[in-house]
Amino acid sequence: MANLNDLPQTPENPYANADGSQGPATPADREQNKDARMWAMFAHLAGFGGIVIPAVGAVIGPLVIWLLKKEQFPFVDEQGKEALNFQITMFIYGVVASFLIPLFCIGFIPLLAIAIADVVLIIMATIKANDGYHYRYPYPLIIHFIK
DSSP: OOOOSSSSOOOOOOOOOOSSSOOOOHHHHHHHHHHHHHHHHHHHHHGGGGHTTTTHEEEEHHHHHHHHTTTTHHHHHHHHHHHEEEHHHHHHHHHHHHHHHHSOOTTHHHHHHHHHHHHHHHHHHHHHHHTTTOOOOOOOOOOOOOO
16 A cells, blocks of 8 residues: 555645546555555544544544554545644634624534534545545645644
8 A cells, every 4th residue: 555655646646646646546546455445434424423432532533543553554644634633623613603693692603513524524425535535625625634
């Protein structure tokens, strides 16, 4: 399996293949990385852990999967960091929006928008990771705490 540093990079997507496409270069690569794709998918899906343990569950899920599988699969290391950074960012946005509720009575609207964006982007990332794509959450939306 190729290391992320060995993958060709483009300005638009630092994880793209040489021809600019994303995902496994060949069907053989796709089949070989089935376990890596599955764990990367679980790293993104673990963001729904916030439903079970409100607030921090969304961060703990991707963190646990990333810590357990990052050494075994470079793809899971990359996608786990991406999922973890996204969930930390969503948690911070949620805390800020929650503080706006009593102060300005407008916090409900951003809180709803954050929740909808979180669900939609987790689903998109899960599908892309399962297909083997090196998914990146939208740049202005996410803060990269873990590099």
